[in-house]
Amino acid sequence: xxxVDEYRDAGKARALAARIAELCDPGRxxxxxxxxxxxxxxxxxxxxxxxxxxxVRLVHGPGCPVCVIPMGRVDDALHIAGQPDVIMTSFGDMxxxxxxxxxxxxxxxAGADIRMVYSPLDAxxxxxxxxxxxxxxxxxxxxxxxxxxxxxxxxxxxxGLDNFxxxxxxxxxxxxxxxILDSPDLRLDGFIGPGHVxxxxxxxxxxxxxxxxxxxxxxxxxxxxxxxxxxxxxxxQLAENRVAVExxxxxxxxxxxxxxxxxxxxxxxxxxxxxxxxxLGFISxxxxxxxxxxxxxxxxxxxxxxxxxxxxxxxxxxGEVLKGVLKPWQCKVFGTACTPETPIGTCMVSSEGAxxxxxxxxxxxxxxxxxxxxx
Amino acid sequence: xxxxxxxxxxxxxxxQPDLAQVxxxxxxxxxxxxxxxxxxxxxxxxxxxxxxFALSKIDEAEARAAMEFLEQMGAAYDDEIDALKESGDx
Ligand code: SF4
Numbered sequence: 001x002x003x004v005d006e007y008r009d010a011g012k013a014r015a016l017a018a019r020i021a022e023l024c025d026p027g028r029x030x031x032x033x034x035x036x037x038x039x040x041x042x043x044x045x046x047x048x049x050x051x052x053x054x055x056v057r058l059v060h061g062p063g064c065p066v067c068v069i070p071m072g073r074v075d076d077a078l079h080i081a082g083q084p085d086v087i088m089t090s091f092g093d094m095x096x097x098x099x100x101x102x103x104x105x106x107x108x109x110a111g112a113d114i115r116m117v118y119s120p121l122d123a124x125x126x127x128x129x130x131x132x133x134x135x136x137x138x139x140x141x142x143x144x145x146x147x148x149x150x151x152x153x154x155x156x157x158x159x160g161l162d163n164f165x166x167x168x169x170x171x172x173x174x175x176x177x178x179x180i181l182d183s184p185d186l187r188l189d190g191f192i193g194p195g196h197v198x199x200x201x202x203x204x205x206x207x208x209x210x211x212x213x214x215x216x217x218x219x220x221x222x223x224x225x226x227x228x229x230x231x232x233x234x235x236x237q238l239a240e241n242r243v244a245v246e247x248x249x250x251x252x253x254x255x256x257x258x259x260x261x262x263x264x265x266x267x268x269x270x271x272x273x274x275x276x277x278x279x280l281g282f283i284s285x286x287x288x289x290x291x292x293x294x295x296x297x298x299x300x301x302x303x304x305x306x307x308x309x310x311x312x313x314x315x316x317x318x319g320e321v322l323k324g325v326l327k328p329w330q331c332k333v334f335g336t337a338c339t340p341e342t343p344i345g346t347c348m349v350s351s352e353g354a355x356x357x358x359x360x361x362x363x364x365x366x367x368x369x370x371x372x373x374x375x
Numbered sequence: 376x377x378x379x380x381x382x383x384x385x386x387x388x389x390x391q392p393d394l395a396q397v398x399x400x401x402x403x404x405x406x407x408x409x410x411x412x413x414x415x416x417x418x419x420x421x422x423x424x425x426x427x428f429a430l431s432k433i434d435e436a437e438a439r440a441a442m443e444f445l446e447q448m449g450a451a452y453d454d455e456i457d458a459l460k461e462s463g464d465x
Contacts, residue, residue: 038378045447091426092454118458119427121407147410148428196379199431222378222444251437252423258430261410
């Protein structure tokens with residue numbers, strides 16, 4: 001997988017790599033952030049960086065939904081799960097995310113009724129079958145999964161189910177990108193925009209990045225050639241001295257997104273004034289909660305939550321990794337104390353997390369060697 | 376969870392207009408298609424499924440590419456595809 005020859009269309013990839021090299025001004029560096037964890041995965045799986053000129057750097061962004069859940073919210077969820085009549089449900093990715101003292105998996109082993117579901121609709125089904133129990137769905141994710149949670153709440157309301165609720169932890173991608181642009185730690189020259197979040201929100205919400213911050217963004221697909229083509233589009237814009245939002249993934253992403261999904265989402269949910277992101281701290285208007293009209297389905301209102309803020313472990317550098325300031329292997333506990341089996345930080349938990357992507361593809365050795373030679 | 380799983384629409388369910396029978400990785404199951412109401416979905420269409428809901432229409436080549444991408448993601452997505460197959464009809 002490491003060589004261009006093994007790509008699906010080796011000729012195209014080679015031509016793209018050559019054009020990328022031609023477009024680069026050797027007198028400067030280019031730092032592009034891929035926002036989405038799926039892209040991080042492609043980049044490490046296929047060794048995309050090995051085919052870029054040395055002055056083009058890719059840094060990973062915050063677009064892994066599991067990675068940004070703060071420990072305090074995991075603890076709140078475990079508090080709910082600890083009530084005797086509760087069945088807690090969530091996606092498989094959530095099971096190993098560490099809270100202040102335990103993960104869902106630990107709590108399940110200790111006797112809590114926590115069940116993995118594929119879809120929020122499956123949680124609804126569990127509620128229907130267990131009328132004597134309160135069934136809570138721990139909802140996580142960016143705009144890709146939010147409309148599904150909203151649709152499920154509407155369905156529960158339609159059916160008049162009174163033992164189903166949602167513990168809403170949905171976050172929104174735009175404020176996170178804005179926080180990174182406002183952060184003094186990192187100078188970025190452009191963004192590889194998330195593919196599937198954009199099927200819902202479309203491309204317009206990114207326009208401020210070009211208009212107000214003067215940076216280009218290209219919404220990209222997940223194939224190695226998609227990533228290379230997006231980098232090519234970013235470099236072309238910079239070479240022509242223009243910045244814009246472009247859509248490389250038009251075969252899936254409509255420019256205006258999915259109108260129905262956006263309407264359902266805003267019918268059921270509203271923006272929170274602020275929300276804590278693991279490693280990034282509090283970000284204004286960056287998450288969603290259920291509207292008053294759906295209070296009967298809002299676990300946050302139905303249960304008395306401790307709501308304690310838990311500081312990230314000292315050894316954990318997920319915040320720097322999520323902002324693209326550190327490469328995963330630069331974290332002191334990477335691959336030693338922190339592994340996918342025993343994660344300290346969340347970036348190691350999900351297959352979309354940057355640390356897990358590095359770890360699984362053994363990229364850290366080579367990256368480390370390269371960096372050591374350079375510095 | 377963020378990456379969609381592709382499926383081919385086999386049959387619309389007239390008694391439940393939000394649902395369609397979809398063939399996903401060799402298995403048929405019901406998928407909620409209400410979010411594609413504006414685009415319209417017909418048998419033979421390919422869709423990208425996120426946590427039980429179809430979010431976008433795609434073509435067959437894209438579906439194949441998406442499936443290969445998921446397969447090379449390894450265990451995490453094997454689990455997700457298994458979970459989808461097991462998950463009921465809502
Ligand atoms: S190695 Fe572990 S603790 Fe360090 S940044 Fe990655 S996930 Fe966080």
